[in-house]
Amino acid sequence: MSVKTDLTETKFNELEAYMETIPVKKGELIRVLHKAQGIFGYLPEEVQKYVAKKMNVSTAKVFGVVSFYSYFTMKPKGEHDIAICLGTACYVRGAEKILDAIKRETGIEVGETSADGKFSITGLRCVGACGLAPVVMVNDKVYGRLTADMIKGIIDNYR
Amino acid sequence: MANYNTHVLVCGGTGCISAESDLIIENIEKQLVEEGMADSVQVLKTGCFGFCEKGPIVKILPDNTFYVQVTPDDATELVKEHIVKGRKVERLLFTDPETKEKVSDSKNMDFYKKQLRIALRNCGIIDPDKIEDYIARDGYSALGKVLTEMTQDELIDIMKASGLRGRGGGGFPTGLKWNFAKGYASDQKYVICNADEGDPGAFMDRSILEGDPHSIVEAMAINGYAIGATIGKVYIRAEYPLAIKRLEKAIDDAREYGLLGEDIMGTGFNFDIDLTYGAGAFVCGEETALIHSMEGERGEPTTKPPFPAESGYWGKPTNVNNVETFANVPVIILKGADWFASIGSEKSKGTKVFALAGKINNVGLIEVPMGTTLREVIYDIGGGIKDGKKFKSVQTGGPSGGCLTAKDLDTPIDYDNLIAKGSMMGSGGMIVMDEDDCMVSVAKFYLQFTEEESCGKCTPCRVGTKRLSELLELITEGKGEMKHLDELKHLSRVIKDTALCGLGQTAPNPVLSTMEAFADEYLAHIKDGKCPAGQCKNLLEYKVLEDKCIGCTACARVCPVNCISGEVKKLHVIDQSACIKCGACMDKCKFDAIIKQ
Incomplete structure (x- = not known):
């Protein structure tokens, strides 16, 4: 996974091609935004304006929807996204301590991306792997049954 | 078409896949080809078996042998021993925690005995892709x-x-x-x-x-x-x-x-x-x-x-x-x-699936007839509390529900009984907590969740949940006052009565139910400035015990902020002003020389 911060024309063309496959635009804003985030990696103002124009709705409406749902992000994620499960099962098995350790190692907070673009931290609701609690996912790899002292070793793998 | 006489079922649920069950399947299939048995043994990737605590699970039919915590490296042995030679691989069988005996047939496991699977009837049995x-x-x-x-x-x-x-x-x-x-x-x-x-x-x-x-x-x-x-x-x-x-x-x-x-x-x-x-x-x-x-x-x-x-x-x-x-x-x-209608209790028919999680031995997905008691679920199926700790509470209904305590253990679980006890069925999350869990913090955890998830349309929910979580924050920080308890109660009632939808109307439940069942814990935070469970960072201190510390330096080395000082073979001391209360030292100490109080 690389940092998709560049808003290239190719990407806009890809999005446009996708939107053309949807015959009736009514009610399809969230579907289009899912696709857009898949292409760009995040939804900055430029992309939201573009979607609004193409869908023939106001930018305010697009922003309203983007800011409402936690899945949509307006900031680019890091090269390695560290997603920590903050569901109840992980919480009672010590997710807070794990999160503290991740913050200490990376120097960033939940929802932030490190200055070098290497890491970002995302808080997840429930991964559904409660048997492995507490759980952290780096990119798509799942690390379970964690203790705080294991965090440094895991993050070092990605430096 | 191949005529299979043996079926190997490997769990393909999210939990087990996270623990590399895909690779287990690959390795088993490879080994079967090597043994020339690929035509007589079928490997299936099934849905969740429910026994997530001991995943990844591999079950071999027809004799119903249930292997737990299998790793990709175990695949060769499973094929060579169980399938080729017909000998069970003892070390991968489930050990009954009470009798310490190996149980090979899942039907004889306490985890499954009291379950009745209707909604989950095919999970762990069929290949969902076929x-x-x-x-x-x-x-x-x-x-x-x-x-x-x-x-x-x-x-x-x-x-x-x-x-x-x-x-x-x-x-x-x-x-x-x-x-x-x-x-x-x-x-x-x-x-x-x-x-x-x-x-x-x-x-x-x-x-x-x-x-x-x-x-x-x-x-x-x-x-x-x-x-x-x-x-x-x-x-x-x-x-x-x-x-x-x-x-x-x-x-x-x-x-x-x-x-x-x-x-x-x-x-x-x-x-x-x-x-x-x-x-x-x-x-x-x-x-x-x-x-x-x-x-x-x-x-x-x-x-x-x-x-x-x-x-x-x-x-x-x-x-x-x-x-x-x-x-x-x-x-x-x-x-x-x-x-x-013959299954279940008077007003709640059939079964209910619960996601059993938290401080319990057998985390997993279970399905029981309505009317089963919490005790049966937590002790018989769930195998009791982890690490021999004391049961404190079970939370049902998620952020809309409440906490039930030891006195509710014999309550038959159904829609109406749970509401009568100040909680609710919800979608079926069941989080078990032990003596180390601070109930004020748990209430705060849920309120922070609803605060963040409130859509903002109606004021009672948008502003009310924020105020509730602020009050709880004050209490967990040791800045709580007695009047805050009245405010919490009053505000909770107002939100319940006036919020637009179910999310807001039920958001105060975690506060009200913990205030009722664990009033003394709230008081301890406010009056004594203590967190009885030892969880609220502002209300506790880590200390090195003079008579137990042997000066091994393990704590000083693990401390992320270097606030522990001391020479080798001499007493170590924690600098309270710099301590971030992460607890790493206490986890590391092999001599029980560090306590939190």
């Missing part, structure tokens, strides 16, 4: 029966008589809901499956979708026939990629077999299903909010009436049912309403 497997287990025969033998009214009567109630949390009778939607005439009606499982710590819907997607497809078509709808939609979390993949395959296969689409089974009935992705908003579990989200809007709820059965998706009559509710439908049709 429609033939589902059909071999009576799949789609309920749909066939309905379409060829029943009128809409006869079908709805069966649903009513079965006593099935909505499993998403509300507990509304399913038959009635269907009847309402049938009653409204319209050129188009919709069936929606709510698969936006948002309760943190609950994963039953995802397990059903991953383990038995066809049961949902079949039930939605039955619902469509009952109310006269031809379009079904599944509103599913985008965070569930595996469930999405399996459901999409199930829909495609059903279409190919003529079980979805035009003129199903030659009966003239048309019904088709597509997916709509959610984007992460807890409030979208509320049906009006869910419908707005499906229309591409912000998922904000609207007042009811009108109910979706009258005016739902694009203003048309719509039935919204939860995944687990749907999973029960085909069985009810095949086995009859009387059979279903």
Whole structure:
């Protein structure tokens, strides 16, 4: 996974091609935004304006929807996204301590991306792997049954 | 076609896949080829077995041998020993924690003995990607029966008589809901499956979708026939990629077999299903909010009436049912309403799936008849509390529910009993807590969740949940005052009475139930400035015990902020002003020389 911060024309063309496959635009804003985030990696103002124009709705409406749902992000994620499960099962098995350790190692907070673009931290609701609690996912790899002292070793793998 | 005499079932649920079950399958298959047995042994990737604590699970049929915590490296031995030589691999069998004996047949495990699997009937048994497997287990025969033998009214009567109630949390009778939607005439009606499982710590819907997607497809078509709808939609979390993949395959296969689409089974009935992705908003579990989200809007709820059965998706009559509710439908049709109604308690029929998690030995997915007691669930099935600690509380109903305590252990679990105890069934999350869990912090955890998930439309919820979580924050920081308790109670009542939808109306439940059951804990925080569970950082100190510290320096080396000083073989001291209370030193110390107080 690389940092998709560049808003290239190719990407806009890809999005446009996708939107053309949807015959009736009514009610399809969230579907289009899912696709857009898949292409760009995040939804900055430029992309939201573009979607609004193409869908023939106001930018305010697009922003309203983007800011409402936690899945949509307006900031680019890091090269390695560290997603920590903050569901109840992980919480009672010590997710807070794990999160503290991740913050200490990376120097960033939940929802932030490190200055070098290497890491970002995302808080997840429930991964559904409660048997492995507490759980952290780096990119798509799942690390379970964690203790705080294991965090440094895991993050070092990605430096 | 190969004639298999042995079947190897490997769990392909999210939990086990996270622990490399895909690689286990690959390795087993490789080894089978090497032994020349690929034609007589079939390896199946199934849905969740439920026993997630000991995953990945591998089960070998016909002798029903249940292997736990299998790693990819164990594959060779499993094939060589069990399959080739017929000898069980002892070290991978489950050990009964009480008798310390190895149990090879899952039927003899306490975890499964008290369970009754209706909604989960196919999970861990069939390959969810193979429609033939589902059909071999009576799949789609309920749909066939309905379409060829029943009128809409006869079908709805069966649903009513079965006593099935909505499993998403509300507990509304399913038959009635269907009847309402049938009653409204319209050129188009919709069936929606709510698969936006948002309760943190609950994963039953995802397990059903991953383990038995066809049961949902079949039930939605039955619902469509009952109310006269031809379009079904599944509103599913985008965070569930595996469930999405399996459901999409199930829909495609059903279409190919003529079980979805035009003129199903030659009966003239048309019904088709597509997916709509959610984007992460807890409030979208509320049906009006869910419908707005499906229309591409912000998922904000609207007042009811009108109910979706009258005016739902694009203003048309719509039935919204939860995944687990749907999973029960085909069985009810095949086995009859009387059979279903004979299971469970007086007002809650059938079974309920629970996601058992937290400080319990057997974390996993279980299904028990309604009316089973909490004690049976936690001690018999769940295997008791982890690390021999003391049971403190069990939280049901997620952020809308409450905490039950030791005195409630013998309460039979059903919709009405849980409400009477100040909690609720919810979607089936069951989080077990022990003596180390601070109940004020737990209440704060849930309130921070609802505060963040409040859609902001109505003031009581938007502002009220924020104020509640601020008050709880003060108490956990040691800045609480007695008047804050009255404020918490008063504010909770106001929110309950005035919030627009279920999310807001139930948001204060975690506060009220913990204040009632654990009043002394709130008082200890406020009056004594102590957190009895030792969890609230501002209210505790880590200390090195003079008589126990041998000066091994382990704590000083592990401390992330270097606030522990001391020379080798001499007493170490923690600098309280620099300590961030992470507890790493206490975890590291082998001599119990560090305490928190």
